[in-house]
Amino acid sequence: MGQVLVAICNESEVMAKTLTDAYLVLLLAATIHGTNAAVRDTAKRCAKTLPRSKRDVMYQIVDSKEPLRLVFHIAENLD
Secondary structure (H helix, E strand, C coil), rough: CCCCCCEEEEEEECCCHHHHHHHHHHHHHHHCCCCHHHHHHHHHHHHHHHHHCCCCCHHHHHHHCHHHHHHHHHHHCCC
16 A cells, blocks of 8 residues: 555554445454444544534434444445
8 A cells, every 4th residue: 555544553543544444443443342332432543633514423422322333334335
């Protein structure tokens, strides 16, 4: 790939510059941790680093009853 999509500064800070980066980070959190809490926390951190116009999806994930399931659903329907 040559280009780093996601820069993880430390365990509590994720730098997602685009919505694609945020989806990648969310999928990693869902796959590695496999919990709703981990996905919800990751979506909160990603929302802080995205432009305001692209934050709505992250807030929908945070507000979801089952964010883990929602992330996998989004991943299945990406083009």
